[in-house]
Amino acid sequence: MGFIELAKRRHSVRKYKDMAVEPEMIDMILEAGRIAPTAANRQPIRIYAVQSREGLDVVREAANFFGAPLVFVICGDKNSAWKRSYDGMIATDIDASIVTDHMMLEATELGLGSVWICKFDPVELKKGFEMPEALEPVNILAVGYSADVVKSPNRHDTERKATCELVTFI
Numbered sequence: 001m002g003f004i005e006l007a008k009r010r011h012s013v014r015k016y017k018d019m020a021v022e023p024e025m026i027d028m029i030l031e032a033g034r035i036a037p038t039a040a041n042r043q044p045i046r047i048y049a050v051q052s053r054e055g056l057d058v059v060r061e062a063a064n065f066f067g068a069p070l071v072f073v074i075c076g077d078k079n080s081a082w083k084r085s086y087d088g089m090i091a092t093d094i095d096a097s098i099v100t101d102h103m104m105l106e107a108t109e110l111g112l113g114s115v116w117i118c119k120f121d122p123v124e125l126k127k128g129f130e131m132p133e134a135l136e137p138v139n140i141l142a143v144g145y146s147a148d149v150v151k152s153p154n155r156h157d158t159e160r161k162a163t164c165e166l167v168t169f170i
């Protein structure tokens, strides 16, 4: 499958089968995250791969993850991330989001459903997983076998803005 076909096939899944994701697949998703680029190659990332009942209970306190059997909490470490000298911008959110996107698309390639989640309580997550002070949860990626309706890969024709609305050619 080419990249555009893969990207068009992916859609947010908010209903999952009660089926565990195989360890080999989890490894491949984590490998996709591991090889993602980060600013200055600082790799200021920590990923919590959550499958246990206790772990999922912690995440449930912070977010709705739609009953997925597997949840990744992708975090950025402010202390080790690259910082832009001009304005002090710290690249944790960008780095963590590229890692998340790599993982999400690998999940799609493996035939799994996923949904990216930012609506969560970071204080609950930090407390529940006893994260170090400098670590910020940036994204949750819920993954599993989809029990949701399959969306058409052509839906972007209407569900996304046209290129001319996004781009300024100069």
Ligand SMILES: Cc1cc2nc3c(=O)[nH]c(=O)nc-3n(C[C@H](O)[C@H](O)[C@H](O)COP(=O)(O)O)c2cc1C
Pocket (backbone or CB within 6 Å): 010, 011, 012, 014, 115, 116, 117, 118, 119, 120
């Ligand atoms: C940064 C980001 C945050 C998101 N947060 C949530 C969320 O908290 N809950 C949710 O149900 N979906 C969330 N989504 C999924 C988007 O709503 C979804 O990707 C968008 O509507 C496009 O639909 P599609 O993924 O099916 O193409 C998030 C997506 C992104 C990229």
